[in-house]
Amino acid sequence: MGRRIDGAPWQVRFVELRGATPGPATAIVAGLYGDKPLGSIAVHDLELQLMREQLKGTVLLAPAVNLPALQVGTRVSPDHLYLNRRFPGTPSGFLTDQVAHAVATVVYEHSECIIDLHSGTANMALWYSYDAGDLELTSSFGYLPVVVDFRPGGQVSATAVERGLSGFLPEFGGASLPSPAAGVEGCLNTLRYRGHLGGSPTGPPRLPVIRERPLFLASTSGILQASVSTDSVGSEIPAGRLGWITSPNTGEVWEEFEIDRPGILLMAVTTPTIVNPGDFAFMVGFPHDEVEVPGAS
Numbered sequence: 602m603g604r605r606i607d608g609a610p611w612q613v614r615f616v617e618l619r620g621a622t623p624g625p626a627t628a629i630v631a632g633l634y635g636d637k638p639l640g641s642i643a644v645h646d647l648e649l650q651l652m653r654e655q656l657k658g659t660v661l662l663a664p665a666v667n668l669p670a671l672q673v674g675t676r677v678s679p680d681h682l683y684l685n686r687r688f689p690g691t692p693s694g695f696l697t698d699q700v701a702h703a704v705a706t707v708v709y710e711h712s713e714c715i716i717d718l719h720s721g722t723a724n725m726a727l728w729y730s731y732d733a734g735d736l737e738l739t740s741s742f743g744y745l746p747v748v749v750d751f752r753p754g755g756q757v758s759a760t761a762v763e764r765g766l767s768g769f770l771p772e773f774g775g776a777s778l779p780s781p782a783a784g785v786e787g788c789l790n791t792l793r794y795r796g797h798l799g800g801s802p803t804g805p806p807r808l809p810v811i812r813e814r815p816l817f818l819a820s821t822s823g824i825l826q827a828s829v830s831t832d833s834v835g836s837e838i839p840a841g842r843l844g845w846i847t848s849p850n851t852g853e854v855w856e857e858f859e860i861d862r863p864g865i866l867l868m869a870v871t872t873p874t875i876v877n878p879g880d881f882a883f884m885v886g887f888p889h890d891e892v893e894v895p896g897a898s
Contacts (some may be wrong), residue, residue: 602692602699611669611696613703616662617711618651624658625795628712629788630704630757631663631719633685635670635678639720639774643784650785657797661712666704669696676722685717686755701757709761714738715768716791717758718784721775721831724871725881728778728835729811731770733762736810739769740892741794742787743804746835746865747892748811776831776871794895806897809865809888816868817843817858817883819876824849827872829883838866843883846876860885 603611629647631640644664651660665671670678678684682697689709690701708715721727732739732749733756739747752759758768773783790802819825827844840863846856868884876882 602703603696611700613663613666613668613700615707616648618648618656618660618662620656620658620797622657624797625714626659626661626712627714627716627792627795627797628661628663628708629716629718630666630708632665632671633667633717633719633757634676634683635667635672635674636676636722637720638671639779639781640718640784641665643718643720643781643788646781646785647788650789654798659711660792660797661708663704663708667700669700685757686753688755688757688760705757705760708757709764709766713766714795715758715761715766716788717756717768717770718788719770719772720784721772721778724776724874725868726774726776726778726831726834727772727868729772729867729886731772733759733769735767735769736892737895738767738791738794740808741791741802741895742769742771743790743802743808743894743897744783744787745771745773746809746811746867746886746888748814748886750812751814776869778831778834790894801898802894802896804894807891807893809886810890810892811865811886811888813889814867814884814886815860816881819846819856819880819882820878821846821855822877823847823855823875824873825870825876825882827869829866829869831869831871833866834869836866837863838885839863843885844872849875858882862887
């Protein structure tokens with residue numbers, strides 16, 4: 602889709618793994634944002650793992666969907682659009698829309714379920730899955746708390762659901778959690794659940810289900826400092842102060858972030874760091890239920 606300045610076309614690489622016996626068709630896509638390379642690494646590791654497995658059906662892998670954004674290492678694509686808000690895209694116009702259209706055409710025609718694999722960044726750790734209406738499917742990934750009743754428009758997985766397919770969006774790792782293992786193991790768990798692989802799921806047998814998940818954004822410029830670290834992402838934290846923003850000029854505290862009861866830290870950034878209005882600081886989830894991981898003993 603589109604062309605580079607030298608005339609060469611942009612292309613998205615897909616890997617199709619076909620099992621020896623018939624079965625379901627599942628797509629796993631990563632690299633939708635250019636500042637999340639850990640997801641791409643997880644898909645490459647997953648490919649190597651699946652090559653050693655007795656696979657049923659078809660697994661479609663796309664480790665680096667948004668090459669223009671990955672090239673410059675930014676969440677926003679070079680045309681200033683967020684790819685995972687543009688699906689199903691259009692065949693012409695903005696390059697981001699062309700990428701969305703090309704990817705959607707392949708995954709929606711050649712799979713029944715999409716795992717929209719995301720990760721944290723070099724300075725942000727994340728640990729949760731966004732459910733798109735099939736709680737059992739989302740919980741099959743394991744490892745990550747499940748956030749329900751939140752589905753932004755234009756996501757590749759959410760748009761798949763609107764078209765009668767299934768899907769969900771896991772977010773894992775980043776910052777001081779650089780291992781791709783949870784992304785790989787979670788995808789393997791869902792592939793077991795979908796019937797591609799045998800065996801039992803790995804990870805915890807039950808997961809928190811979260812509806813209330815306040816997101817704390819900076820509303821002023823300054824230095825963000827924290828009482829919780831990225832090491833704590835995915836863990837329960839006590840009530841109290843999460844962090845604060847001070848003036849680099851005077852040291853005065855300009856803004857504070859607090860929770861009034863214990864919760865699970867879903868997102869945090871490496872601190873101290875300079876922030877500006879709208880920058881991410883923390884996200885905390887308050888579980889209201891639990892769900893069993895399908896197949897867990």
